[in-house]
Amino acid sequence: MxxxxxxxxxxxxxxxxxxxxxxxxxxxxxxxxxxxxxxxxxxxxxxxxxxxxxxxxxxxxxxxxxxxxxxxxxxxxxxxxxxxxxxxxxxxxxxxxxxxxxxxxxxxxxxxxxxxxxxxxxxxxxxxxxxxxxxxxxxxxxxxxxxxxxxxxxxxxxxxxxxxxxxxxxxxxxxxxxxxxxxxxxxxxxxxxxIDWCGLLFSVTSIFPLNLVLIKGNTWGWDSTQAIGCYVITLVSIVLFIIVEKRSKAPMVNLNLFKDRLFTGSVITVTTGFVFLIGVMVLLPQFLTNFQHKTELQAALLVTPVSAAIFVFSQIAGLLTKKIGFTIPVMFGFGMMGIAYYLLHNLNIHSTSGQIILLCSLLGFGFSFVISSATIASTSSFEGEMLTASQSVFSMLRQVGVVLAVAIFVAGLTTTIHDKKQDVVHFAAQKLEQLDVPQSAKEKIFNETKKSITAEKQNQKANQTIISKAERQQLINSIVEKALSSIPEEQRAVAKEMVYKQVEKQVDEEIDHKGKIVKTYGVQVGDYALKTISSSFADLYKKSIPFVLICCLTGFIFREKRRKNLVNAVKLQSIE
Incomplete structure (x- = not known):
């Protein structure tokens, strides 16, 4: 029906x-x-x-x-x-x-x-x-x-x-x-x-360049000409949008929405909530596949507890919000997400599946309170056109939160990994100086090692070789000629084969010995690189912990002005 x-x-x-x-x-x-x-x-x-x-x-x-x-x-x-x-x-x-x-x-x-x-x-x-x-x-x-x-x-x-x-x-x-x-x-x-054509134009020119710079800022540079152009266009468009919407008889967005405390709190809460949710959902699978060598399916299943927790606890969060208001659920939700981020700051290549599941469950548990509270608050007591306007703005800012999360966390991770790679290069150079190999070989090994470290994929290994086949043959010939020069000329033809075999054996033994030294060096550098570069994720989440906890304060936006209500009640009693 x-x-x-x-x-x-x-x-x-x-x-x-x-x-x-x-x-x-x-x-x-x-x-x-x-x-x-x-x-x-x-x-x-x-x-x-x-x-x-x-x-x-x-x-x-x-x-x-x-x-x-x-x-x-x-x-x-x-x-x-x-x-x-x-x-x-x-x-x-x-x-x-x-x-x-x-x-x-x-x-x-x-x-x-x-x-x-x-x-x-x-x-x-x-x-x-x-x-x-x-x-x-x-x-x-x-x-x-x-x-x-x-x-x-x-x-x-x-x-x-x-x-x-x-x-x-x-x-x-x-x-x-x-x-x-x-x-x-x-x-x-x-x-x-x-149709509010001016409002439509300025809403698009406000949001598009903002999203564009969030997506491309890390590539362009946040202070590049392109980025600055996006900032200017966004700022000017927002100002013009506000001016146009205030004067329009049929505005694209009724700006009175933002006079409502619950709605304002909801858009702030949902934007920040999605930033910290997506910050994990985008990067954690990459860590699991690139550094713990999980398959895509294994990585996906390990982050599933986030979804499960949201599904299980959102109903409870909604009922609780209805009974006690928005402040405590929002603060509690961000608090739980903060605990998840605290556990994430200990993330390393040896983190167990149980630890991953625990932190993902806490993240989903906390987010369920954040999203339930924000969604309920976003409607306030709106109906009709105001309800539609509230949900369009709410949807738009939620997506901005998603784009913002990717921009912040990917840029932060990229910068951190770059710094960590420089640490690994410095460590490799120090270790290389201690090796008992020729200086020419050191230069070659270092170049190969540096190329491997700075490669985009961390599972690449340097093809570290001390000497090529041509160089080996040239070395053998040089030593043989020197050895034969000390032998009487009439005996050289007879001794040449025996001398060649002895020199070849000695050279190969020396190359093999040096090769083992270099191989050990490669393992040391590889282990250090894996440990150091993988710690970039944990460092990024550690830096995020204070910001997650600061977001707990958004709960105070929803606090009712009880003092004012109390004063009105006292006045009413006095009149009676």
Whole structure:
């Protein structure tokens, strides 16, 4: 039976949210397989990931506004169709550029689905019963985001990377069928308004360059001409956007949203929460595969407890928030995430699977309180256009949090690894000076060692050789000639073969001895490099601990002004 309320609608919206948020992280582990299959460069591969989050961040606000004007339910179905079509095209991709274009189509559908799913799902229940749909929708966001790498790893290993995208098609078809059965399509309520073209323009020019510099800043340099240009465009566009929206009769975003304390707290909380969640979900699988030599599937399964904890505890967090307010759950959530980061600062190549599972469980446990509280607070008591506007901004800033996390943590890790590699090069040089090998061999060994250390893949080993075959032969000939020169000329022909064999044996024994010394040196440098470079992850998380704990203070944004209420109560009693 069609209608606008009920749990059926909420569950249908959870399905739309799930596929969209799942695809924001599902490629994290799958990307190497796609690179090998399509033979793409690192630059092209990065855009396969980044075009998705960037498009959602840029288009979430205008798509939500258009949905209000032309019908949320219709737009939801359109979003499912576009997302499913984009997913099918992604699976059919035969080169990197094709996949980027297909990902854009897919993300265009996601930019429609995410805010529409939130608004339709929330509006399906009465105001006094919002906690349940909000908790379910919030839990679905966090669960899908955290589950992405696991699903991607399993599908890639058991099938192939194409099915990472194909799997969305039947889900979208199922959701479209459900939408026609459950939602009101004909004569649904719409907002009669003009399109705020200036607001649309400045919202796009505010968000696009901001996301672009977050994605490319590490490559360009954060103080490069391109980066500074993005900063200026973003700042100017934000100012113009505020001016235009204040004067517009039908603004793209009603700026009165930010006068609401709960909404302001929610966007700050969700942005920072996703920064610290994605900071682990993006980097930890890389550590597990590159330094602990886990398979992609093993790495995916080890981070699965994040998803499991979010799924299990989000409902509890939502109910608790309803009873005691937002302050304590938000502070508790960030506190738990801070403990997870404390455990991460001890991460090393010998960390056990049990330790990884524990810290991932704590991270998911803490995040469940953060996302539940933020999602519930994001709606405040809004209805109608204000509800739609709140969810479009909330969705946009959540995606900004994802992009921000990748920018901060990848840039931080890149810088830390570079510094660690310089330490390893210095250690290698010191150890090399102590070796009893010729100076010419030392220079060759050092160059090979340095090349291996600074290589992008840490599992590469230097081909450390003291002497080439040609150099060996030249050395043997030199020694033989010197030895024969001390023998009477008439005896040289007879002695030459015997002298050659003796010299050859001596040279090979010396080369073998020096080779063992160099091999031991290589093992020492390799062990030191593995230990030192792998510690970059732990150092990065250690530096992040204070920031996670500082985020606990965001809970105070939600504190009610009890003193003012108490004064009003006293005045009322005095009048009586």
């Amino acid at each position: 069609k209608g606008t309320g009920g749990m059926k609608v909420v569950l249908l919206m959870c399905l739309g949210i799930f596929v969209c948020m799942l695809d924001s992280t599902i490629m994290n582990i799958t990307l190497p397989a796609i690179q090998d299959s399509l033979h793409t460069s690192l630059e092209t591969s990065s855009w396969m990931l980044n075009v998705y989050t960037m498009t959602i961040a840029v288009l979430a606000i205008p798509m939500a506004r258009f949905a209000e004007m032309f019908g949320r339910n219709k737009f939801y179905i359109v979003g499912l169709f576009v997302f499913g079509l984009g997913s099918a095209l992604c699976g059919l991709a035969t080169n990197g550029d094709y996949l980027i274009a297909a990902r854009f189509i897919q993300s265009f559908g996601a930019a429609i689905l995410i805010p529409c799913s939130m608004v339709i799902g929330i509006a399906a229940m009465p105001l006094e019963k919002r906690t349940l749909p909000l908790t379910l929708l919030g839990a679905t966001q966090g669960l899908a985001t955290a589950l992405g790498p696991t699903v991607g790893g399993i599908i890639t290993e058991k099938l192939n990377w194409h099915w990472v995208f194909y799997v969305n098609v039947p889900i979208c078809l199922l959701a479209i069928g459900g939408a026609f059965l459950i939602l009101t399509i004909k004569n649904e309520s719409r907002v009669k308004s003009k």
